[in-house]
Amino acid sequence: MLQTIKAVAVAGVFGLFGAATAQAVEVRAGVLRVDYPAMLPISRFDLRPDDLGLAGALLADEDNSTTGRFLGHTYETVTQVAAPEGASDALAAMLADGVRLVVLAADGPDTVALADQAAAAGALVLNAGARDNALRDEACRANMLHISPSNNMSADAVAQFAMWKKWPRWVLIEGSNPADQELAASYRRAAAKFGAKIVEERVFEDTGGSRRTDSGHVLVQRQLPTFMQGLDKHDVVMAADGTDYFAAYLPYHLWDPRPVMGSAGLRPVSFHAGNETWGATQFQNRFEALTGRYSQEVDYQVWLALRVIGEAVTRTASNDPATLRDYMLGDEFELAAFKGQKVTFRNWNGQMRQPILLYDSRITVSVSPQDGFLHQVSPLDTLGLDRPESRCTAFD
């Protein structure tokens, strides 16, 4: 049956070219994922599939090509996975191959370095991985747009929900790694921004090798409550664990019974496989039919990055990176992304404006921005760095 449909589709293509007045445009994009050595995740649900992110590219190519065939536009996306030390060479090979539209899923420092390498070749980079705030701020780059939300956006999304609930007294539990510390800084900033009070902070030291397996929960059950003992009166526990080594254990192992938010409990995500509002069921169905697994955030972000490219190509009939970038950052750009409202870009730092889903690992509990948080440009700009505080000058 599938075979037949494909054949019909191809016949359709040739039928259409005759009638179409559009000009042929070939769009070649690249997706580069950089894999870092990491410990096993706490939950095996979080094991990294081999095709993480790349699967999103596959789906985006199908979606873009379906649209493209009505306009004479073709899409081809090459994908590559590299170790950190091989990332630069992998990008160089893509650029040498003529790719000028690059989607990256790497850490913050590598994303900046690769964006600079791409800039030298006149290529546009879409960041579908790194959430570092600096990339949207002082380390921003004119050729780098951000699809993934920043840590600040994610923390603001959680903070708004806590404030909407009238839970303003927080305890902040942070990890000791740099990624945990950056996340903790985002929660501190969010507390100040929305009027929450952090009554106490504690650092849960990463002593290495703390993954609890087998009967590990026995120790967790005895150790964590004492760690959480004697805190000032609080409404919520905010967890800042960017390296996934302790936060997952917090719920149910506190001293005082309180909800956990942030890196465990109620988590801010760009997307999740249980989401089916705003037509997302169609995305999930297409993704699962294509890959045989559930979608993850990086899959969605890579898909969205390539859909941004596809939308810009559709509207401009161009594959020129500069033309596409101008369109993406312009007033005309808008894109439906299964989040209930259009996504657009902040033209002063290249960050995509988007709602953030608050997820309990099963359902969408809420979506931020919350009702009542207003902004002169868009309620979405209540999430993350705002223009007046931005040190980004690359877009001036």
Add this chain to the structure above:
Amino acid sequence: MKSLLTSTALILLTASGAMAGKAFVSNERGNTVTVIDTDSWTVETEFAAGNRPRGITLSPDGSLLYVCASDDDTVRVFNSETYEELYTLPSGPDPELFTMHPSGNPLYIANEDDNLVTVTDTESHTILAEIPVGVEPEGMAISPDSAFVVNTSETTNMAHFISTADYEIKHNILVDQRPRYVEYTRDGKRLFVSSEIGGTVSVIDIAEDGTPTLSKKIGFEVAGVLPEWLQPVGVRVTDDGSRIFVALGPANRVAVIDGESLEVVDYILVGQRVWQMAFTPDQKYLLTTNGNSNDITVIDVAKEKAIQSIQVGQQPWGVVVTPN
């Protein structure tokens, strides 16, 4: 209590006779169809209609009720008097919305999951054609002269003009994000395409030779409602073309647009997440499905006022009213 209600409803049905107008409402989450008497505006009954019923229509004589049972990958056909399921029609996967040829045959169905429009013969119960369209096909309409079927694709953001003669796409018009619904004026010279996420209704004019041109986009503005929630979905045009009604989804309002100036003249407050709409045959009333408040709103068309709401099943989606 429930059986009592049903028997009361049956008596009412017998008493009011076959000529009474009925509205059928598909309840997406309740997996049912609610039947409403359009004289008394009361619920007559509710019957099971398969999994995730969405698109709903009637045969030209009103005797057959067609329901897209999206999660069953089929169109279910019911007797509109007895509510007995008669048979199913092959629809292709995930049928969402459809439009019927004025003769009652064939049915043109949007397959949201498969980027296809399926043409189904309502008499032989066979598929006549599968037409590849854009990503997530949804809105469907047939031109009054039956020459074209128009389909909108939600992720491709196009209106595809499919010739009913050879099933080839003759024209594609790009519109704003997530086009949901298409509605022709009665003279066939113009059509309206709602874009849910774009927040606009595109006005497409049809030239003498049939060529469509995008001539205007209508935007919406309601004091106190964030622009993001003004999401046009269902569209209905009066037979005389003087008024265009647009359901604005989570804004809980129906916009009233003047057919001449194409300016919005009013917003009518209705139930929550207003989705699809249908006129009564005399066009005195317009019914809206309100997905989140589980009711329908009855609008007095001449007065442009909501006059009544009627509780229906869970998450009402589509509505159709029996012809005269």
